[in-house]
Amino acid sequence: MDFIVHWYLKILKKYIISLKRIFNMNESYGHELDFAREYMFVFPIREAPGYHIHFTNNCPEEIKNKVDKNFRQLEMYDRLRRGEELVKKELANKYGVSLKTIQRDIEAIRSYLSEKKNEIGQFEIKARNNKYKYIAVDESENILTERDILAVSKILLESRAFNKREMTILLKKLQGQVSRESQVNIRGLINNEDFYYVELQHGKYLIDVLWDLSMAIRKSRLISFDYTRMDKKQTKKEVKPVAIMFSEFYFYLIGYSTNSEADIPLVFRIDRMSNINYTEKTFYIPYSERFEDGEFRQRIQFMYGGKLKKLTFEFSGPSLEAMLDRLPTAKVINYGDNIYTITAESYGDGIKMWFNSQGDNVKILEEREV
Numbered sequence: 001m002d003f004i005v006h007w008y009l010k011i012l013k014k015y016i017i018s019l020k021r022i023f024n025m026n027e028s029y030g031h032e033l034d035f036a037r038e039y040m041f042v043f044p045i046r047e048a049p050g051y052h053i054h055f056t057n058n059c060p061e062e063i064k065n066k067v068d069k070n071f072r073q074l075e076m077y078d079r080l081r082r083g084e085e086l087v088k089k090e091l092a093n094k095y096g097v098s099l100k101t102i103q104r105d106i107e108a109i110r111s112y113l114s115e116k117k118n119e120i121g122q123f124e125i126k127a128r129n130n131k132y133k134y135i136a137v138d139e140s141e142n143i144l145t146e147r148d149i150l151a152v153s154k155i156l157l158e159s160r161a162f163n164k165r166e167m168t169i170l171l172k173k174l175q176g177q178v179s180r181e182s183q184v185n186i187r188g189l190i191n192n193e194d195f196y197y198v199e200l201q202h203g204k205y206l207i208d209v210l211w212d213l214s215m216a217i218r219k220s221r222l223i224s225f226d227y228t229r230m231d232k233k234q235t236k237k238e239v240k241p242v243a244i245m246f247s248e249f250y251f252y253l254i255g256y257s258t259n260s261e262a263d264i265p266l267v268f269r270i271d272r273m274s275n276i277n278y279t280e281k282t283f284y285i286p287y288s289e290r291f292e293d294g295e296f297r298q299r300i301q302f303m304y305g306g307k308l309k310k311l312t313f314e315f316s317g318p319s320l321e322a323m324l325d326r327l328p329t330a331k332v333i334n335y336g337d338n339i340y341t342i343t344a345e346s347y348g349d350g351i352k353m354w355f356n357s358q359g360d361n362v363k364i365l366e367e368r369e370v
Contacts, residue, residue, distance in 0.1 A: 068095070069105075072095050072097075072105060073105045073109060076105055076106075076109065077109050077112075080109070080125060080132065081134060081143070082178050082180075082182075083134070083145075083178045083179040083182055084179040084180075084181075085131040085132065085133050086131065086132040086133075087130060087131055087132075088103065088130065088132070089130075091105075106125060123135065123143070144174070144177045144178070145178070146178045146182035146185060146186060149174045149175060149177060149178060150186050150190070152174060153174060153175075153186065153190050154190065154193075156170060156171065157190065157193045157194065157197060159246070159249070160198070160199065160200055160249050161246060161249065161251065162199070162206060162207070163199040163200070163203050163204065163205060163206075164199045165205070166205060166206065166207055167194075167197060167199070168194070171190070171194065175187065200249060200250075200271075202271040202272075204271045206251060206270065206271065209270060209273075209276070210244060210251060210270070212276070212278065213241060213244060213253060213270070214244060215278075216241050216278050217241045217242060217243065217244070219282070220240075220282045220284065220285075221241075221278055221279060221280065221282055221283075222239070222240060222258060222279045222281045222282070222283055223238070223241055223255075223276060223277060223278055224236065224237065224238040224239075224276075224277045224279065225237055225273045225274065225275055225276040226273070226274045226275045227268055227272055227273055227274075228272045229272075237257075238258045238259070239253075239255035239256060239257055239258060239266060239268075240255050240256045240257075240258060240283045240285070241253055241254070242254055242255055242256065242265070242285070242290075242291035243291055243293045243296070244270070245293065245296075247300075247303050248302060248303070250269050250270070250271065250303070251270040251271070252267050252268060252269055252303050253267075253270050253273065254266070254267060254268075254291065254293075254296065255268070256285075263289070264305065264306065264307060265291065265296065265305060265347070266305055267300075267303050267304070267305040296347070297328075298328040298329050299328075299346050299347050300346065300348070300350060301326075301346055301348075301350030301351045301354055302354070303350065304347070304348040304349055304353070305347055305348050306347050306348025306349060307347070307348070307369050307370075308345060308346075308347050308369065309346055309347075309348075309367055309368065309369055309370060310343060310344070310345050310367075310368055310369075310370050311343065311344055311345075311346065311351065311364060311366065311367050312333075312341065312342070312343050312364075312365045312366040312367075313342055313344075313355070313362055313363060313364045313365055314339050314340065314342070314362070315339070315340045315341075315342055315358075315361060315362055316338060316339045316340070316360075316361050316362075317358055317361035320332075320340060326354060327342075327344045327346070327351070327354075329344050329345045329346070330342050330343070330344040331343050331344070341365070345370060
């Protein structure tokens with residue numbers, strides 16, 4: 001990789017595709033780029049978004065011009081991607097170049113967006129009231145807005161899925177996708193929740209574990225691990241991992257036992273797994289028998305595994321809507337005297353925990369294995 005590309009990757013760590021376009025250099029640049037390494041330094045500007053390049057006195061003018069242009073265009077693109085509006089005159093003053101040079105920079109970025117629209121989505125740089133703004137042509141899902149990030153941040157904080165350190169890092173990364181002004185707005189709206197955030201008792205780091213388990217699932221590799229049960233007893237497990245799910249504060253691994261012919265999915269809380277060994281042994285599940293996460297989620301309550309059952313019950317609670325939201329497979333088959341007769345499918349006995357929480361509002365009429 002060219003030295004400049006490598007260097008800018010360290011600086012911005014994003015927009016790798018744009019680097020390939022902006023630094024589209026042929027082989028004749030090679031020795032000059034290596035040479036440039038000895039003549040410049042980069043350091044961040046704390047007072048404003050961006051970086052400053054300092055050249056030593058003996059740096060050749062040709063190298064200065066090439067680096068200045070590439071860096072200027074990349075920084076402009078970075079600011080546009082973050083939602084900032086750029087003013088041509090202000091850019092010319094900042095970089096010490098002419099208005100025509102800034103216009104050429106904008107056209108270079110527009111050209112790149114046009115060439116890469118099939119890879120990164122359709123985006124344009126629009127000029128309004130002498131300001132340039134980066135927008136999605138088709139309002140697609142290719143870029144996060146401050147509204148999106150606020151919504152996702154709220155969900156993350158409410159989930160309590162990660163320890164304090166991982167949660168803080170995730171929120172900062174999300175906020176880093178938008179302009180400084182938007183970041184200030186978002187922080188102002190979630191600061192209180194973030195300050196009073198209480199991590200779960202296990203306090204474990206999970207993001208890397210989730211990724212490693214996901215790769216084992218994708219590659220159909222057997223895993224073994226020690227598992228701590230609710231009664232604190234440890235058992236050794238070897239399973240065929242098929243899915244990762246999140247429910248009620250915790251991440252769960254879904255898998256099938258290698259020691260049983262039964263096709264009942266097993267459920268393990270990931271924070272209770274330790275000494276995970278990712279083996280080289282693979283397993284095969286026919287496509288017709290594949291595990292379907294969405295179907296399983298509809299039929300499990302409180303992540304209690306077990307055999308699939310069909311239940312018929314009466315419901316007389318105050319909110320039918322809340323009950324149907326809780327049990328996605330529920331279907332009303334009769335109604336009379338303010339009592340609903342309902343059927344639902346569920347794995348294991350987790351559904352009975354919810355029934356018990358409803359007191360006299362729920363009465364089980366029939367229960368059978370499917």
